[in-house]
């Protein structure tokens with residue numbers, strides 16, 4: 463059985479300011495760095511063999527901190543990036559016009575092929591995230607990878623493994639530096655293939671961040 467840990471990056475400047483990042487980027491806050499250290503402390507005895515991160519700056523930094531604690535290297539995979547939120551990237555959630563808010567809702571409410579102008583659909587996100595996860599199946603036997611990615615991207619992955627539509631990710635709260643785990647297994651009892659072991663665990667964090675919409 464292959465166990466894959468899924469970690470959302472630490473809190474960033476724009477998460478704290480309620481600004482939309484998508485494939486744009488902002489640095490980790492001091493709290494975000496501390497959260498990454500706490501993930502490292504939690505997983506350092508888990509036998510992690512590979513840390514694989516989205517190539518955006520916030521996931522790179524989080525991954526480096528975790529990989530240091532685990533004593534393994536980091537590689538980057540652009541398929542693990544956050545949803546491309548097109549023209550709404552870098553905007554404050556509170557500053558959206560009614561039309562812009564409607565674009566945002568089009569995506570999160572699951573309109574088929576809905577996308578923010580110049581952005582990506584949830585279907586496209588779901589396909590590239592599943593391909594990024596499936597790449598773990600090609601690692602040498604006995605590997606135990608940890609992927610560092612993003613809120614919507616990881617929520618979409620977990621939702622679709624459960625057989626839910628990609629936009630069901632809005633029913634999951636994956637806070638900064640939460641840990642989820644999915645396993646690939648051939649059990650006769652559970653469904654063969656990917657199954658969800660845990661989602662959104664923050665028990666290792668002494669100062670969990672509120673997510674953007676809760677602030």
Ligand SMILES: O=C(O)[C@@H](CO)OP(=O)(O)O
Nearest residue numbers: 482483484544612613614
């Ligand atoms: O892009 C963003 O603004 C948020 C949305 O949830 O994602 P993340 O902070 O996880 O990259």
